[in-house]
Amino acid sequence: MAATTSTPSPYTTPISAQPLGGSNPPAWALVGFRDDGEREPDRQASPATAPTAVTDVPVPVSPASPSQPPKMSSPQDFTFLKELGCGSWSTVMEAVHRGTGKRFAVKILSKAQLIKQKKVKYASVEKDALAKLSGTHPGIVKMYAAFQDETSLYFVLDLAPHGDLADLVKKQGSLSLRCARWYTAQIVDTVLWIHSKGIVHRDLKPENVLLDPDMRIKLTDFGSAYLSPDGDLSPRASTFVGSAAYVSPELLNRASKTTSNSSDFWAIGCSLFFMVAGHPAFAAINDYQSFRKIEALDYTFPEGFYDSAKDLVQRLVVLDPSERLGVEPKSSPAELRAHAFFTATSGDTDTPIRWDTLWTDPPVPPETGIVQPSGSEPEDEELWDNVVNEFSLVNLRSPLHAPQHGGPLEPADGVSFTAPEDVPPDVRPCEVAETVAPDKPEPSASADTSPEAAANGGLTDTEAATDGDLDDPVLKEKNWSNILSHGETISSLAAVTTSVRKGLLKQPRPCALLLTSRSRLLCVLLDDKKPPKPSDIKHVLELRASGKKLACTADSAQRRLVVHMGDKDYVYEFADETTASIWAEKISSMLAV
Structure with missing residues (x-):
């Protein structure tokens, strides 16, 4: 690439001469993190408590004196509204300044997490960078104050109402x-x-x-x-x-x-x-x-x-x-x-x-390009309704599982409800296959539920296995979000055994088999002590976009599911023959689309 003579940079203009709007943060806010002892006696923060989000209510405003900047030296100077985002050691919340009624984004960094994860220098670097850059350019988030209490560090920043x-x-x-x-x-x-x-x-x-x-x-x-x-x-x-x-x-x-x-x-x-x-x-x-x-x-x-x-x-x-x-x-x-x-x-x-x-011309409105949006995401209320509904459907059973004790939180009409467990983001409850074979007599409603059935969420061992091991405690308590791509959800989930390489040899090991909304079949190595991580994924089969010839069969006699991909076979052994057959039907129907 040929060298080009550089023209004078527009950034040589003195900062005070640039029409950037707003004002620089007051000097008192940028000299360092304020210590709790610097506050007035009547403004001491409650010990070891983080700000609590509140609903939108009128916020009392106490106008600051014209000769003094508004106080921004403790969490008590703000009314915290809602969480805007969070990370490993920080949370960003929308907050209203009590003195002026203005809204800000307050970034809260946990001291304990910063120390535990050895990230203390990152907080210091961020404060120093923002102190140097705030108010100098319209494309940089402005920091208005930085202070601390017993448990956290706080940055008071510009509020960005349109996200990122x-x-x-x-x-x-x-x-x-x-x-x-x-x-x-x-x-x-x-x-x-x-x-x-x-x-x-x-x-x-x-x-x-x-x-x-x-x-x-x-x-x-x-x-x-x-x-x-x-x-x-x-x-x-x-x-x-x-x-x-x-x-x-x-x-x-x-x-x-x-x-x-x-x-x-x-x-x-x-x-x-x-x-x-x-x-x-x-x-x-x-x-x-x-x-x-x-x-x-x-x-x-x-x-x-x-x-x-x-x-x-x-x-x-x-x-x-x-x-x-x-x-x-x-x-x-x-x-x-x-x-x-x-x-x-x-x-x-x-x-x-x-x-x-550039910074004064009319903004360009958002416009869709070569990729169309996949569809609007459901609102929180709608998403919660869907989650509750799907969890309810998981345990829709015969009158055998009708509530025995009754109560205001138990549904009637012979339908049992299991309270939903924590659901990872973007992951919905798994679909459940029918658990009662057509030729199997259905137990009477007065039958007692055995301790083994109670441990399986109201299912017998046979029924639980037929249900794809959805009630296996190892699978119930796993957070699968780390191994799923954005927006991907789990369609079916089961415990299997398959040969996995360990060192120079392959040996049978317990794994989880996941069928996802993006037509992917994932085989994930199970660890009873740790949540799944990307490196635990042993097989990823793209069922619709692999470019290879795919087929799926079930060996009912040996309870094995065999997925043929090109010249290679992937074999998964289930706890019972019914589950293997159900999975073979699901995958085959997906391949036929």
Whole structure:
């Protein structure tokens, strides 16, 4: 790539001269985390208690004196409304400031979890980065205060009412060319600004790009950032930071493990791919597979991917950090801004990006691109109704299982109800096969339930086995969300035994067999002590998109299910012959579609 003479950066303009709107956070809020002892005696926080969300109720407002900034030094200065998001050691909540009535996002970091997970430095880095950047650029989330109490650290930040860019793409399916151009331009402009301030974000991804009331971006989550003491952002050794699908290949290089401002340009290219394609470029079943795809530059553009966007992705998603568009000295930020993706138009009503008025031009409304939305997700109330209904259907049985004691919480008419267990996100209760064979006499309603049947949720051992081992305690208490892709649910679930390699030899081991809503058959190694993780997946069979000849049979005599894929057979042994037959029918019907 030919070197290009760099034009003067627009970021040399003094901050005070830029019409960015709002004001910088007061100096008292940014000097450090305030200590509990600095508060007035009548404002002491209740010990070891986290803020509790409340319903929308009128919040008393106490106007601050014109000569003093509003107090933001303790949780008691806010009324917390609802949770906006959560992570391993932090929770973000919407809150109303009692002194002004203004709404903010308050990020709450657990001290205990930060220490336990050895992430204390991330909180300090985030505070220092936000203190340096807040109020300097419209594309960066603003921090108004940082304080602490006995259990937590608090950041008071801009509220982004429209969620994040990842949510927008999922809702739209994908973004149109002009919409993706507009958001990418804002990300580029913001990233170039933080680089000019000696900061590399290092965890740039659509989930960390928030959307303000005008649907403009606010870059957030600087916990993984690198703050250069001298402004030098050239490659340097780094520990692993970032997210699997967006991490740059130089950080995966075992010999060097370096990062630089070029890592952010890689992430911009990956984010643009996600906006246009509707899915990450290096998506895989687990992080390890994503890393291998990144190292091999193994990704493909879907049909209809916009040509100018494809060219920009190809010039940013480059294995050699020095060869990426916008990275000096071989390229420059000016060359990046001048790329055809930003300067060309897609129609009569479209306009190229005007960098000098990017943050004041009218926003581009969300538009669906080459991938249509999959359908609106149900509201919480509707989702809960569905969950309760499906759990009720799980134990719809004969009068044998009618409630024996009665009570206000027990349904009538001979229907027993088992209280729902905790359900992982995006996972619905499994479908249940019929448990009573046609030629088997149904027990009378007055029959006593045996202790063994009670332990199986009201089913006998035979019935429980016929039901696909859904009441097996090992399977009931597992959280399967770690091994499912976004939006994927479990259609059927059963305990099986199959040969799994351990060392140099294969031997029969207990596994779970999952049939999912995306026509996938997963065989997952079971561990009684730990929840399933991606590395426990031993087989993944794509039933409808494998490109190989598939067939499925049941060996009822030996209770075995055999799935023929190409020239290889996968054999799963069930606890009884009925379950194997049911699974064979389900898979065969799916293959026939």
